[in-house]
Amino acid sequence: MIKIISDSTCDLSKELIEKYDIAISPLHIHLGNDEYEDGINISPDEIYKWSDINKDTPKTSAPSITEVVNLYEKYPEDELIVFSISESMSTTVNVMRLAAVELEREDDIHVIDSKNLSTGIGLLVIEAATMAKEGKSAVEIIEVIEALIPRVRASFVVDTLTYLHRGGRCSGVAVLAGSALKLHPLISVESGNMVAGKKYRGTMKRVIMSYVKDNEMELSNARPNRIFLTHSGCDQEIVREVHNYLEDLGYFAEILETRAGSVICSHCGPGTLGILYILNE
Numbered sequence: 001m002i003k004i005i006s007d008s009t010c011d012l013s014k015e016l017i018e019k020y021d022i023a024i025s026p027l028h029i030h031l032g033n034d035e036y037e038d039g040i041n042i043s044p045d046e047i048y049k050w051s052d053i054n055k056d057t058p059k060t061s062a063p064s065i066t067e068v069v070n071l072y073e074k075y076p077e078d079e080l081i082v083f084s085i086s087e088s089m090s091t092t093v094n095v096m097r098l099a100a101v102e103l104e105r106e107d108d109i110h111v112i113d114s115k116n117l118s119t120g121i122g123l124l125v126i127e128a129a130t131m132a133k134e135g136k137s138a139v140e141i142i143e144v145i146e147a148l149i150p151r152v153r154a155s156f157v158v159d160t161l162t163y164l165h166r167g168g169r170c171s172g173v174a175v176l177a178g179s180a181l182k183l184h185p186l187i188s189v190e191s192g193n194m195v196a197g198k199k200y201r202g203t204m205k206r207v208i209m210s211y212v213k214d215n216e217m218e219l220s221n222a223r224p225n226r227i228f229l230t231h232s233g234c235d236q237e238i239v240r241e242v243h244n245y246l247e248d249l250g251y252f253a254e255i256l257e258t259r260a261g262s263v264i265c266s267h268c269g270p271g272t273l274g275i276l277y278i279l280n281e
Helices: 014-019 044-054 065-072 092-102 119-133 138-151 162-167 173-177 204-214 236-248 262-268
Strands: 002-007 022-025 028-031 034-037 059-061 079-084 109-113 152-157 184-190 193-200 227-231 255-259 273-278
Touching: 002 119, 014 022, 022 065, 028 044, 028 262, 044 262, 059 262, 065 092, 079 092, 079 119, 079 138, 092 109, 109 138, 119 138, 119 152, 119 227, 119 255, 119 273, 138 152, 152 204, 184 204, 193 204, 204 236, 227 236, 236 255, 236 273
Parallel strands: 002 022, 002 079, 079 109, 227 255
Antiparallel strands: 028 034, 028 059, 152 184, 152 273, 184 193, 227 273
C-alpha cells in the first residue's frame, strides 16, 4: 500500500484530508514562550489576537525528527510519499528526509520538495492520493508529481505587509513596507521562493477582484479538474464574489475553498486571498 503524508502547510480542510486519507505532520507556531502545533491546538484568529496585543508576529518551525519518525512508524508496511513546504522556506523537508534515514527506510519513504506552499502543495497531494487510490506505483506517482511541480501556480494578495515584512521570507517586501502608500502586493511562488510582484491599490474587494481577473488568461490554460480559493480570514462577501466569478467561468469541475492554516497565516496575516491551480502541459 502507498500512504500519502504532507506537512500541515498544505492547508487542506479536514474534509479533504479524510476524503483522500492523508496523514499530516504539523509544524510549530511560537507565540512568545508558548509553542503550539499547526492545526492541532492553535487557530489563526488566536494568532492574530496575540499579534495585535503583543505588536509582534509569531515564529514558526519545522516538526522535530522524533515527531516525524513517530508518524512514519504508524505505517510500517506502507510505502510512503511525503510532501513538504518548499525547502527555500523551511527546514521541514530536510527533517523529513533525516527521519527516513533514522528508520533506515530511504528506499520506501519518498520525500518530495513541493517547491510551493499552502494549497499549492495541496494540489499535488490530492493528485498523488488520487493516483494511489487508482493503484499506481510510487515510481509512477512520483514521476507525474515531479512533472506537475513547475506547473503549479500559487499566488495571493495581502491586506497588510506587516507579517511578511517581519517574517523576512518574501523578496521585495521590505522595500514595499517602507512606503507610505496603501499597497496590496501580489505575492507569487517562483522556483520555490515567494516574490513580490504587481502592486494593487484600493479597497480589498476591488484589489482582490482585479487580481483574480488578471489571472483569467492563464486560468483558461489551467487543468479543469480543480482550483483552490484559499484565504487567511477574508470578508465572506469577498470570498463569495471570487467563488462566483470562478464558477461563472464554467471551466473548473471543483472550486475548493479553504482557509489557510496557522503557519501560513502567521506569515501572511489576515485578509490574504489567493487562487491556486495547475497549468496544462
